[in-house]
Amino acid sequence: MKRRRFLKLSASACAALAALELQGKGMFRPAVASTGDAQGLPGSLGAKEIPSVCEMCFWRCPIVGKVKKGRLVKIEGNPKSPANDTRVCARGNSGVQLIYDPDRLKYPLKRTGKRGEGKWARISWDEALDEVAHNMNKVRDKYGPHALAYFDHGASAEFMRGIFKALGTENYTNEPAFFQCVGPAALAFIKTMGYITSGTRQYVDMKNAKAILLVASHIGENVHVSHVSEYMEGLSKGAKLVVVDPRFSAPAGKADIYLPIRPGTDTALLLAWMNFIIEKGLYDKDFVKSHCTGFDDVKAAVKKCTIEWAAPICDLKPEDMKKAIITLAEARPHVAIHPGRHATWYGKGDTSRHQALGMLAALFGAVGVPGGLYFPTPVKKGHSECAECGGEPETPDESIQEDYYPFASMFGSPTSKLVEASLTGKPYPVKLWGINGVNILQTIPDPYKTMEAINKLDFIFCEEIMPTETAMWSDIVLPGATYLERYDAVYSYDLLTPYITVRQPVVKPMFEVKSSYWIARQLAKRLGLECFQAKDIREIIEEELKPAGLSLESLNKKGGLVPIKAKPYRKRKDLKFKTESGKINLSVTDFEDEDLDPIPKFIPTPAPPKGYARLIYGRVPVHTFSRTMNNKWLHNEWPENQLWLNDEVAGKIGLKDGEEVVLENQDGYKSLPIKLKVTPGIRADVVYMAHGYGSRSKMLTKAFKKGASDQFMITEYINDPFMGASSHRTNFVRIIKGNKVINIPDLCPIPPQIPRFKLKNAASAKTGGKK
Amino acid sequence: MEELAENAGIEIGHLSFTPEELQQAYTRLFINSPGGIPAPPYASVYVAGQGLLMQEGYGQAQDFYQRAGLEPLNKEEPADFLPVELFFVAVLLEKKAFDLLSEFLGTHLLKWFRIFEERVQAANPHPYYSLLARLTLFYLTKLNEEVFG
Numbered sequence: 001m002k003r004r005r006f007l008k009l010s011a012s013a014c015a016a017l018a019a020l021e022l023q024g025k026g027m028f029r030p031a032v033a034s035t036g037d038a039q040g041l042p043g044s045l046g047a048k049e050i051p052s053v054c055e056m057c058f059w060r061c062p063i064v065g066k067v068k069k070g071r072l073v074k075i076e077g078n079p080k081s082p083a084n085d086t087r088v089c090a091r092g093n094s095g096v097q098l099i100y101d102p103d104r105l106k107y108p109l110k111r112t113g114k115r116g117e118g119k120w121a122r123i124s125w126d127e128a129l130d131e132v133a134h135n136m137n138k139v140r141d142k143y144g145p146h147a148l149a150y151f152d153h154g155a156s157a158e159f160m161r162g163i164f165k166a167l168g169t170e171n172y173t174n175e176p177a178f179f180q181c182v183g184p185a186a187l188a189f190i191k192t193m194g195y196i197t198s199g200t201r202q203y204v205d206m207k208n209a210k211a212i213l214l215v216a217s218h219i220g221e222n223v224h225v226s227h228v229s230e231y232m233e234g235l236s237k238g239a240k241l242v243v244v245d246p247r248f249s250a251p252a253g254k255a256d257i258y259l260p261i262r263p264g265t266d267t268a269l270l271l272a273w274m275n276f277i278i279e280k281g282l283y284d285k286d287f288v289k290s291h292c293t294g295f296d297d298v299k300a301a302v303k304k305c306t307i308e309w310a311a312p313i314c315d316l317k318p319e320d321m322k323k324a325i326i327t328l329a330e331a332r333p334h335v336a337i338h339p340g341r342h343a344t345w346y347g348k349g350d351t352s353r354h355q356a357l358g359m360l361a362a363l364f365g366a367v368g369v370p371g372g373l374y375f376p377t378p379v380k381k382g383h384s385e386c387a388e389c390g391g392e393p394e395t396p397d398e399s400i401q402e403d404y405y406p407f408a409s410m411f412g413s414p415t416s417k418l419v420e421a422s423l424t425g426k427p428y429p430v431k432l433w434g435i436n437g438v439n440i441l442q443t444i445p446d447p448y449k450t451m452e453a454i455n456k457l458d459f460i461f462c463e464e465i466m467p468t469e470t471a472m473w474s475d476i477v478l479p480g481a482t483y484l485e486r487y488d489a490v491y492s493y494d495l496l497t498p499y500i501t502v503r504q505p506v507v508k509p510m511f512e513v514k515s516s517y518w519i520a521r522q523l524a525k526r527l528g529l530e531c532f533q534a535k536d537i538r539e540i541i542e543e544e545l546k547p548a549g550l551s552l553e554s555l556n557k558k559g560g561l562v563p564i565k566a567k568p569y570r571k572r573k574d575l576k577f578k579t580e581s582g583k584i585n586l587s588v589t590d591f592e593d594e595d596l597d598p599i600p601k602f603i604p605t606p607a608p609p610k611g612y613a614r615l616i617y618g619r620v621p622v623h624t625f626s627r628t629m630n631n632k633w634l635h636n637e638w639p640e641n642q643l644w645l646n647d648e649v650a651g652k653i654g655l656k657d658g659e660e661v662v663l664e665n666q667d668g669y670k671s672l673p674i675k676l677k678v679t680p681g682i683r684a685d686v687v688y689m690a691h692g693y694g695s696r697s698k699m700l701t702k703a704f705k706k707g708a709s710d711q712f713m714i715t716e717y718i719n720d721p722f723m724g725a726s727s728h729r730t731n732f733v734r735i736i737k738g739n740k741v742i743n744i745p746d747l748c749p750i751p752p753q754i755p756r757f758k759l760k761n762a763a764s765a766k767t768g769g770k771k
Numbered sequence: 772m773e774e775l776a777e778n779a780g781i782e783i784g785h786l787s788f789t790p791e792e793l794q795q796a797y798t799r800l801f802i803n804s805p806g807g808i809p810a811p812p813y814a815s816v817y818v819a820g821q822g823l824l825m826q827e828g829y830g831q832a833q834d835f836y837q838r839a840g841l842e843p844l845n846k847e848e849p850a851d852f853l854p855v856e857l858f859f860v861a862v863l864l865e866k867k868a869f870d871l872l873s874e875f876l877g878t879h880l881l882k883w884f885r886i887f888e889e890r891v892q893a894a895n896p897h898p899y900y901s902l903l904a905r906l907t908l909f910y911l912t913k914l915n916e917e918v919f920g
Contacts, residue, residue, distance in 0.1 A: 027858040028841040069833050070846075071825045100824040102811045106802055112795050118805040121794035467803050508846050510824075632823060701807035 044074035051078050051560020053491050053503040055155055055483035056091035056098070057624040058177075058200055059224035060491055062499070062561050063088055063095075065484060065506025072096055072484060072507050080559040082497035083226040090622040092225075094633040098465070098482055099510065103630055103701055105467055105479035106511035115454060118472045118698055125512065125522070128476050132434075133526035135459035135475075136167065139432040145169040146396045147431040149418050153177050153438035155488045155503070156463060156480050159520035159532065160436050162389025166529050170393045170401060171430065173412035176443045183411050183725040185343035188354035190410070191588045194578035197358065197373055198339035201495055202227065205568065206234040206338070209371035211331030213242045215266055215357065216345075217338050218249040222619040226497065234371075240331065242324045244269065246616060247644065247688050248681030257324045260683055262315040262748065263614050263729060264346050264605035270356035271602060272310035273325045275302040277363060282329035284365030291575050292362050294587030294599070301587075301599045312751045313602070315683075332364035334371030347718025347727035352600035355588065359600075362584045368575055374568035379492035379500055384543035387489070389524060389531035398427035405724035406594040414724030415444050416717065422453040435462040436480075436516075441469035442626035442692065442709060445717040445726045448669070463519055466630060467699030479513045481505075486515035487537045490544040496568055500548055501561040502541055596722055605730065606757035607750045608685055611743030612666060612732035613649075617691045617710040626692035626711075629703035640707030642677040644688040645735075650678040652745045655737065663687075663733040664741065665713045666759055671733075674708035684747035687733060732757060776902070779909045788899055796897035809894030810887050814851035817883035825849055828883060832856060835875050839868060853887070856880050857907070860914070869918045876915040884911060 047066035054061045054075075062078035075095050077086040098104070108128035113119025139147050145168035152161055152175055164172035178186065182199055189197035197203050206212050207230035219231050235241060235254060243255035244266060252258045261269060277283045278299050288295050311318045328335050337360050343350050358373075366372030400417040401408040408414050422430040433454070441447045447469075454460055454473050461476040471477045488503040509515070517540075521532040534540050538552060545551055548562070555562065576582050592598035608614050622637045623629060643663070645655065655661070657678040663671040672694045682688055694709030713733060717726040735742045750756065776783045798804070801812050814828030821827060832851040836842055836859065843850050860880070863872040884907070891904040 027844055027855055028836065028862055029844050031837060031840050031842040069830070070850075071829060097823065100815075100826070102813070102816055102822065102824055103803070103807060109798065109803065112791075118803075119795065120798045120803060121791065122798045122802055123794070510849065511847055698805035699803055699807070704806075 044068070047073055050504065050506040051080070051501070051556065052484070052506050053488075053501055054088060054092045054095065055503075056089075056095055056628065057224065058154060059227070061088055061092060061225050062501050063092060064560075067506055070507060072099065077225070078501070078559065078561050080561040080563070081501075082499060082563045083493055083495070084229075087225055087229075089223045089225055090637060091223075091624055091628055091631075091634060094628070094631050095482075095484055097632045097634075098628075099484050099507065101466070101630060101632065103467060103699060105464055105471065105477060106513065107479060108512065109477040109479075111475045115460075115475070116451065116473045118467075120477070125514070128478060129519075129522050129526055131476050132461050132478070133523060135432060135461075136527060139458050140167060143429050143431050145394055146171060146428050149174065149413070149422070149430050149433050151176070151415070151433060151435045151438055151440050153436070155437070155483065156516040157436035157438075158489075159387070159517050160434065160463065160523070162531060163520060163524050163527065163529065164434065165393055166389040166391030166524075166531060167527070168391065168394040170396060170399060171413045171418060172393060174415045174418055175412060176415060176438050176440070178411040178723075179415040179725045180344055180443055180445070180728070181342050183344065183723050184350035184720050185340050185354040187407050187410065187723050188351050189339055189358050191579075191590055192355055192358040192362070192585050193367070193373070195376070198341055198354070201376075202339055202341060203374050203376060203495065203568070204336050204338050205371050205374050205496065206231040206239070206336045207496060208334065209234045209239045209331070209336035210334040211240040211242065211328050212336045212338065213244070213328055213360075214251055214338050215244045215270075215340060215353075216246075217340055218245065218251055218618055220250040221621055223621040226495065230496065234336070239336075240327050242328060246683045246686050247618075248679075249618070252681075257320065257327060259314075259316050259320060259324060262313070262683070263616065263686055264349075264754075265310075265314045265602070267349050267353045267356055267600055268305070268310045268313045268602040269316070269321065270353070270360060271302050271305040271600065272307050272321065274298065274356070274360060274363060275305045276307060276322070276325050277329055278302065282326070282332075283363040284333055287333070287365030287367075287572070288363060290572070291367075291577070292584045292586050293581050294585060297587045298359065298599055305602070313604075313753055315748060329364065331371070333366045333369045335361075335364050335366045336371055337361040337364070337366060337373070339373065344720065344725040344727055345729040346605040347720055347730060348605070349600070349603040350720050350725065350727070351722040352597060352603070356600045358584075359586050362586060367584065368570040368572075370569060374496075375570065376494035377498040377564065377567045379494055379498060379564055380547045381490055381492055381500065382544045382547040384534070384540040386532065386534035386543070387540045389529060391529075396428055400427060401724075403427070405719065405722065406596070407723040411723060414719065414726070416719060416726040417724060419444065419446075419450055419453045422456055423449065431458040433457055433460045435460070435464075435470055435474070437463070439468040439470045439626050441473070441696070442711045445711075445728060446715045447712055448715065463516065465513075466627070467697060468626070469695070469697045472697055472699065478519055479511070480519065481509045481513045481515045485509040485513065486517075487541060488516070490541055492564075496566055498564040498566050499561050500550070500564060502545070502552065502555060504552075504560075591722070604754040607754050608732045608744070609666065609757045609759050610746060612734050612757075613684075613744040614686045614729065615663075615665070615710060615713055615731050615733050616686050616688050616729055618688065619692075620690045623690070623692055626695065626709075629692055629695055629706065630700040632702065635702045635706075639702075641674065641690040641693040643674045643708070644677050644679055644682045646682050646684040646747075647678050647680045648747060649684050649745060650676070653735070653742050655735070655742070659737070662736040663708065663713060664736055665715060666732045666757065667715045669713060669715055670736065671708040671713055672705055684745075730757075772902070772906070775906055775910070779906060781902070781905060781909065783902065784898075786898060786902070788897065792897065793899060796900060800891060800894060800896060800900055810890040812853040812887065813849055814856065814879065814883045815849065817886050818879075828879075831879050832859075835859065835871070835879065839863065839866070839871060853884075860911070873915070873918040876911060877919065881911055881915055884908065
């Protein structure tokens with residue numbers, strides 16, 4: 001073949017081969033003059049800097065994305081930010097590896113195999129959205145609006161929520177953020193203090209505290225940059241630290257007094273402490289008199305709760321308990337009683353436990369003062385109706401919210417009730433799930449039941465970034481843009497160092513991923529809903545910025561962030577709470593009206609059955625939920641979790657540090673293999689693992705089967721009677737090594753007040769019938 | 772495709788498929804699949820063995836485009852997406868920019884495409900994609916010999 005002819009042929013061949021993919025007539029254009037990306041400089045030097053907001057976790061630190069030739073090369077904290085300055089955490093840094101992970105979702109996908117199997121075909125956005133809209137209409141017409149349910153979390157979920165609401169379902173929100181996390185704590189503080197002292201944020205001034213109390217909060221193992229820095233600053237200025245935790249956590253290592261409490265008995269400790277300070281006069285009499293209601297009832301209710309009563313329940317030494325409460329009392333009112341965050345532990349007493357924390361803070365007068373609980377600073381921010389979808393949910397004959405749990409509707413539909421309704425059709429059928437921003441199979445207790453429920457659905461779709469378990473179980477997968485590729489909204493921060501900022505794309509969306517607003521708007525159009533009028537989300541942002549005297553342009557000129565003067569404290573005489581009485585409710589009549597305890601009581605949670613230990617869980621500082629385990633950098637830092645096992649227990653059953661074991665829970669379910677960490681830093685009646693590992697999605701090439709999942713061991717749950725959250729620390733495990741089932745020796749005597757958990761089917765558990 | 776195969780002297784045999792079949796096969800090979808996709812169609816994944824998008828391979832591709840005074844029109848796909856690089860080859864041929872083409876093939880495209888092609892063939896691909904990968908390798912190799920010589 002002659003050279004010329006071949007070259008010509010090759011040219012058309014290459015064009016033809018390329019065109020098979022992109023139908024590209026012209027794929028190139030003459031280069032526009034360089035935008036001054038400082039060619040040739042190493043690393044992130046000379047990069048274009050774009051301010052935005054992180055979403056590697058929900059704390060949402062202000063960041064700057066450094067971009068060279070359209071490629072994000074580095075993320076740093078926004079130096080204008082008074083909260084985190086140039087700092088970001090390991091996860092914040094690793095956003096770079098989220099957008100460039102080859103495993104990420106890239107195009108709309110349609111399931112072609114069985115649910116959960118992971119067989120997909122790429123389809124167009126039109127086809128994907130048509131299919132979702134068609135099924136939403138079909139299910140709604142056939143079963144009524146409540147057959148639609150939305151599982152939502154985080155910034156990506158907000159717009160689509162409006163669609164479900166507009167379609168009339170009461171199940172337009174059931175955030176695991178509430179029902180698997182902060183719900184009971186949020187409710188307790190709303191009713192006690194009149195505001196969400198603990199929700200997304202915790203308004204607790206550890207920076208200026210003279211003493212800090214952490215009840216199973218393990219700051220530093222969970223990292224929110226400004227929160228951790230303030231805690232460290234407080235400690236460095238000499239704050240005394242009291243840590244209550246069955247496990248010797250990172251903060252336990254910094255504690256002046258560490259109380260290794262028996263799980264499930266925290267409320268007994270708090271009641272005894274309240275009684276102690278009331279009896280010894282170690283509370284703030286003036287504050288209680290002027291700013292609290294219900295003190296006399298509380299005094300009477302806790303009278304019998306002596307330190308000596310609580311000590312055997314909590315498995316603590318009376319002198320340590322006294323020393324701790326005196327340490328806290330001496331610092332009053334500058335004592336930071338951390339309100340806690342993840343609160344769905346044991347089901348029955350969860351709301352009461354956080355109510356007790358709020359009461360303790362109130363008795364110390366530690367509210368609205370430096371070092372105590374404080375108030376959010378109001379931030380002037382507009383609201384755009386274009387961001388909304390209108391429409392009010394209809395009320396079903398029998399609601400799965402208030403007909404079961406009196407305070408559920410403040411948060412939405414309890415997740416566990418939705419799973420049950422999908423399985424049983426009672427009180428009404430639920431036939432379609434939309435999921436956005438949450439990996440439900442690694443979040444909601446009893447994933448086996450969740451999978452069973454999914455198999456009964458007519459349709460399930462998700463908007464996702466990574467091919468998680470949830471994506472694998474979906475019929476249609478809508479690939480969402482990451483936080484680095486989209487506008488979202490105006491973000492304000494109302495803690496000690498307030499500011500206003502905005503999330504904006506630092507790079508263009510890759511592949512065919514779309515922003516949450518675009519997806520919601522397109523879907524609403526297909527459903528015939530008149531909402532999301534703004535063509536471009538920037539119109540919404542401009543409207544939201546206006547009352548602050550800002551525009552996107554002016555905000556960006558100021559570095560993308562404007563600090564605001566903080567107003568966290570109040571003079572005592574100006575104190576007014578947003579409760580009916582204007583005071584702190586030490587006794588909550590709203591609870592009493594619903595036949596719930598107005599004042600916390602100690603409700604024992606069953607102790608482990610013989611041969612088992614309670615499974616507890618927590619976080620590692622480099623990961624968020626089950627969301628970041630496939631991130632290359634973060635995976636490299638902490639690829640798998642370990643099972644913490646008490647050293648004395650390990651000695652008695654002949655297990656060594658580093659050995660690989662499998663767990664079997666009380667219902668016979670087995671875990672993926674996990675390595676042991678044998679340590680004196682955990683009680684003998686509990687074992688611990690970090691949450692989020694043990695992915696079952698084969699699509700996540702780095703995270704798949706790395707470590708074990710606590711979630712897949714949580715099959716027993718109890719609902720919080722106040723708001724319907726489901727408990728996570730009511731499961732028990734024993735160890736399998738090789739083929740041998742090893743019972744955990746009983747080293748912690750149980751007092752008569754605490755019953756043991758009764759195995760449902762001892763025989764099946766013994767033989768380990770299930771996988 | 773028949774013509775391309777004939778010119779390359781490659782036997783096509785009997786190829787039959789439905790569009791849905793190809794959709795599924797394409798998704799499994801190149802988009803998302805259990806165990807990870809066998810052959811991500813981006814230079815960045817192969818160059819320096821980084822296994823990530825938008826790394827060195829991406830930078831290399833961008834540099835070549837810049838040297839030719841061009842930039843990709845499609846901003847959604849990374850610049851080192853295989854079809855973009857193939858189209859760039861066609862453009863260079865049309866421009867008769869043989870030296871740059873030789874360098875592009877020898878130091879970049881062919882280097883990673885060989886690994887890519889092996890990974891496609893090892894993944895039990897649909898015959899359509901197996902053939903497509905073979906054809907592409909054939910033409911790129913031939914072309915490299917021609918422009919080099």
